[in-house]
Every structure is written in structure tokens, then in C-alpha cells.
Amino acid sequence: MIGRPVPPPLNAVQRIKKHATATTALTNSAVPRQVLALGIELEDGPLTKFHIERRFPGARDVVIDLEFCGLCHSDVHAGRGEWGAKELPLVPGHEMVGTVREVGGQVRDLDIGARVGVGCLVDSCRACEACREGLEQFCPNSVGTYGASDPNTGEYTQGGYSQQIVVNRDFVLNIPESLDPASAAPLLCAGITSYSPLRHHNVGPGSKVGVLGLGGLGHMAVKLAAAMGAHVTVFTRSEDKRESALGLGAETVVNSTDTAQLEAAADSLHLLIDTVAVPHELGTYLRTLKRDGALVQLSLPEGPMPGIDAGALIFKRLSYTGSLIGSIAETQEMLDFCAEHSITSDIELVDARSVNEAWDRMVAGDVKYRFVLDLATLGDPAKEDA
Structure with a gap:
């Protein structure tokens, strides 16, 4: 290469x-x-x-x-x-x-x-x-x-x-x-799509960031958030991806099929980046957010997403939002950041x-x-x- x-x-x-x-x-x-x-x-x-x-x-x-x-x-x-x-x-x-x-x-x-x-x-x-x-x-x-x-x-x-x-x-x-x-x-x-919401939500040292899914977008989100100084938690259905997630910079890996692991992750995150491209329920993952936390949808699922319980948002003042690519200026910033951190x-x-x-x-x-x-x-x- x-x-x-x-x-x-x-x-x-x-x-x-x-x-x-x-x-x-x-x-x-x-x-x-x-x-x-x-x-x-x-x-x-x-x-x-x-x-x-x-x-x-x-x-x-x-x-x-x-x-x-x-x-x-x-x-x-x-x-x-x-x-x-x-x-x-x-x-x-x-x-x-x-x-x-x-x-x-x-x-x-x-x-x-x-x-x-x-x-x-x-x-x-x-x-x-x-x-x-x-x-x-x-x-x-x-x-x-x-x-x-x-x-x-x-x-x-x-x-x-x-x-x-x-x-x-x-x-x-x-x-x-x-x-x-x-x-x-x-x-x-993939790089700018992952970088833009991290910058928009002011991720830095002390931030607790979750990444749902470890594919093309997810692996970039892990690398970038870790380089920004965040504590990164990866949610995956595959136990086989645990070592890969840790190798990319995650500090915690949660098997999303394990109820006990999900309960342990409740109220632990400031930001959750959702990269899963198929319809999936979000209630479980909203519970992992702290008060004033945000869940950001990056992927465009192939079909309608299940509804969200409004109470899950209201009682912790959570945000459910989306993000696109970044601007040309932000994309150049991302490239320079990646060069600085060898990403x-x-x-x-x-x-x-x-x-x-x-x-x-x-x-x-x-x-x-x-x-x-x-x-x-x-x-x-x-x-x-x-």
C-alpha cells in the first residue's frame, strides 16, 4: 500500500x-x-x-x-x-x-x-x-x-x-x-463522518464516549475519540470484536447481548455514536447516557427505526440527533488531526x-x-x- x-x-x-x-x-x-x-x-x-x-x-x-x-x-x-x-x-x-x-x-x-x-x-x-x-x-x-x-x-x-x-x-x-x-x-x-459529531459535541479529555457498532464508521469513531482524550466504550454483539476494539483504542467493551453488561453501563456516557446501518431499538442505549447526554445517529438504516419512548429523553434531558459529513474546512482539520496522531x-x-x-x-x-x-x-x- x-x-x-x-x-x-x-x-x-x-x-x-x-x-x-x-x-x-x-x-x-x-x-x-x-x-x-x-x-x-x-x-x-x-x-x-x-x-x-x-x-x-x-x-x-x-x-x-x-x-x-x-x-x-x-x-x-x-x-x-x-x-x-x-x-x-x-x-x-x-x-x-x-x-x-x-x-x-x-x-x-x-x-x-x-x-x-x-x-x-x-x-x-x-x-x-x-x-x-x-x-x-x-x-x-x-x-x-x-x-x-x-x-x-x-x-x-x-x-x-x-x-x-x-x-x-x-x-x-x-x-x-x-x-x-x-x-x-x-x-x-468515514473519517469526517465520525470526526464531525465528536467535534460538535466538544469531545476531549474527561469525555465518556460510546460507539455502537465496530465497522467502517465505528472503527474510525473509536480511533478519533481516543485520540481526543476520551474514554471510549464499544458496544458490539460479537464477542470476537473485543480484542479488536481494545486494539483500536477503546478502554471498555460491552457485549450488547449481555443484559448484565448493559446494566453496568447505565448512566456512564456523555455521548453515544450510533453507526449501525440496520433498524434497531434505541431504548437500551439511551439508558447508557448521563443526564444531558446525546445519542448521535451516523448511519442511515435500511428501513424505519423503532420508536423512542419520550420519557427516556425527557427525564434525563437527553438528545437524539443525527450528523452528516463535515464542511470542507472541517474535513481539512480532520486530515491534519489524523496526521498529527498517525490515524x-x-x-x-x-x-x-x-x-x-x-x-x-x-x-x-x-x-x-x-x-x-x-x-x-x-x-x-x-x-x-x-
């Missing part, structure tokens, strides 16, 4: 020459209009290889040669029409890491060859209340990395299961050099030929803890049967 090396820092003269070269390259467009991708062409069909067209880059755009892209369960939901029909063909992927190939003339803060990332958003309206507050993830007209209408072209966006992407500089993240690029890719979704996702690297199998394994929960697609294999002639 060693990516291409990051070039050494450039001096001022070299940077000017780089930007001049980039501007000239954009003017004469050395950027291929067609790039190889992996996606869904037919309804209910498998992931297959085909070519897509990337837009001609503008003055504020960055052309990125992609190296790695995380496989998120959201990709499966979207690709298989489980969250409603999507325009086809559809190229998923919103956890991508690559290197800058070219920049527009108005992009002054990125060097060619710099390692960068793109997450769940590639644009927003820039004018609504959320955007003005720096919370573009809540913009009602935000543009998703795939399956959304692109205001630049009027066509649908296509994601990171591809060789290259063109993205506005404002939505491009800097990947710290100390982070392994493959295992940093899931930070662009990345635990991954299994897969090649283009294995992506359909990886999707099936994700649905079955057979991954520890995230799959990442090695995009170098996408154009490998030996893998043309993907």
Missing part, C-alpha cells in the same frame, strides 16, 4: 515555473476528454469498465490523477438503486486520493504533483445561509461527487472509481505527506477485477474495516475482465 512518492518542496522560482506550465497546459488542453472508469451501465447490472468524459478544466479547477478510492456502503446503495433510481451510467466513489496533474490559472496554492483528496462534495451554491457559514454540507443545492447535476456542464457528476477527475479548488483537500495515501482515502467520508483507516486494498466481490462482501459485513480500490489496476490490460 505504498503510493507514489510526494515530490520535495519547491522553491519560489520553481513554483512560478510550475504554475506557468500548468496555465499553458490548460490553455492547450493536454487533458484527455475520455478517461477509463468503473461503474454501473445497466440497471441491476454489475460494475464494468467503460470510458467517461471529464469536463474541460476552468480557471479555478484542479485536474487530479487518481491513485486510490475508498469503497463506501453508500456506493452500493446508489449503484443498486436502493436509495432511488440514479441516472445511468453511474461511476461511484467519493473517497479519492491522487496527485495534481494540472491547475487553472487562478489556482495559486497547489503545486503539480501534490497529493490531494476529494470527498463527498464537489460544489455548492456558495450563497445560501449554510454556505455563508462555511457549512456547505448542508447547502440545499450542494453537488455530490457522483449522481448529481453538475452546474458546470448540466450533466451528472461521476465519481472516483476512475483514472482522473476535475474538481473546483475550493473542494480539493490537501493530504498530509505523513498519511499513507491508500489508507487515507476513507478519511474523506488512518484499517483497509483491504482491492484491484479493479475484485470490486463486484468487494461490494458483496461489504453487504455481508465481511471487511475489516474498509475496502480501497487501487486505481492503478483500472488501466492494467491484465485486468480487462473486471
